[in-house]
Amino acid sequence: MVIAETTDIEVVGEAGTGAEAVRLAAELCPDVVVMDIRMPGTDGIEATRLVTAAGGPTRVVVLTTFDEDEHVYAALHAGASGFLVKDMALDDILGAVRVVAAGDALIAPSVTRRLIGAFAAGRPPGSWGGSRDGRLPGALPGRPAGPGARNEAVRRLAAITDREREILTLVGRGLSNTEIAAELVLSIATVKTYMTRLLAKLDARDRVQLVILAYEAGLVSVPG
Numbered sequence: 145m146v147i148a149e150t151t152d153i154e155v156v157g158e159a160g161t162g163a164e165a166v167r168l169a170a171e172l173c174p175d176v177v178v179m180d181i182r183m184p185g186t187d188g189i190e191a192t193r194l195v196t197a198a199g200g201p202t203r204v205v206v207l208t209t210f211d212e213d214e215h216v217y218a219a220l221h222a223g224a225s226g227f228l229v230k231d232m233a234l235d236d237i238l239g240a241v242r243v244v245a246a247g248d249a250l251i252a253p254s255v256t257r258r259l260i261g262a263f264a265a266g267r268p269p270g271s272w273g274g275s276r277d278g279r280l281p282g283a284l285p286g287r288p289a290g291p292g293a294r295n296e297a298v299r300r301l302a303a304i305t306d307r308e309r310e311i312l313t314l315v316g317r318g319l320s321n322t323e324i325a326a327e328l329v330l331s332i333a334t335v336k337t338y339m340t341r342l343l344a345k346l347d348a349r350d351r352v353q354l355v356i357l358a359y360e361a362g363l364v365s366v367p368g
Contacts, residue, residue: 146234146237146238147178147238147241150238152242153238153241153242153245156172156174157171157172157174160183160184161183161184161185161186162183162184162185162186162187162188162190162191163185163186163191165177165179165183165188165191165195166186166191166194166195169195169198169200169202170195170198170200173200173201173202174202175201175202175203175245176202176203176204176205176241176244176245177192177195177202177203177204177205178205178207178241179191179192179195179204179205179206179207179224180206180207180208181206181208181215181219182208188206188208188219189215189218189219189222190222192204192206192219192222192223192224193222193223195223196222196223196224197223203225203244203245203247204223204224204225204226205224205225205226205227205228205240205241205244205250206219206224206226206227206228207228207229207230207237208228208229208230209229209230209231220251220352220356223349224352225244225248225250225350225351225352226240226243226244226250226251226352227251228240228250247350248321248350248351250351251318251352251355294360294361294362296360297357297360297361297362298361298362300346300347300357300361301346301357301361301363303345303346304341304342304345304346307338308338308341308342308345309363310328311324311328311335311338311339311342312342312346312354312357312358312363313358313363313364314327314328315339315342315351315354315355315358316354316355316357316358316359316363316364317364318355321335321336321339339351339354342354
């Protein structure tokens with residue numbers, strides 16, 4: 145209802161089950177699917193994996209009341225471009241849909257803090273449980289999990305410049321392009337250029353994967 149009342153976003157379909165969501169996504173090719181996790185039959189995690197695996201332009205934002213670790217990591221590694229919790233402000237949720245539609249990715253601040261907290265507690269990526277397709281949520285698709293993830297991430301970062309590393313660190317802290325531009329006194333266009341280079345050099349699908357890679361490489365500093 146909230147989305148339908150906006151002037152710049154059109155609701156083209158609604159689904160009551162994961163299987164129906166997959167079918168409608170293939171039929172309607174929406175820019176964004178706002179996906180719940182707990183649904184009858186095919187759950188939101190599996191539905192997200194099926195939608196993104198189809199290779200179409202549709203991007204998925206997971207919106208749920210359940211932000212347990214297993215759901216967060218499974219959703220992101222199923223290919224979701226965002227993970228939001230329903231206690232966020234409505235304007236923030238709508239803003240997230242717009243961000244993802246524009247080709248970026250977004251994780252709720254509370255989820256970002258939990259990711260950082262996991263590293264602060266000494267929980268390596270490989271200890272975060274498994275996703276439905278058998279990958280460990282601590283690893284990017286096609287990357288090793290557990291202790292090998294840190295070495296692999298550090299190896300990949302050898303290909304980027306000091307400035308790109310600085311920007312990747314800020315991405316890992318959850319800063320937006322606008323906030324990064326302000327932090328480093330750069331234009332937003334320049335930050336976007338750096339982001340494009342990082343995605344290409346690090347073979348990352350989107351901002352979410354850059355965030356995970358920043359954690360795996362140990363770039364994110366944890367207060368206290």
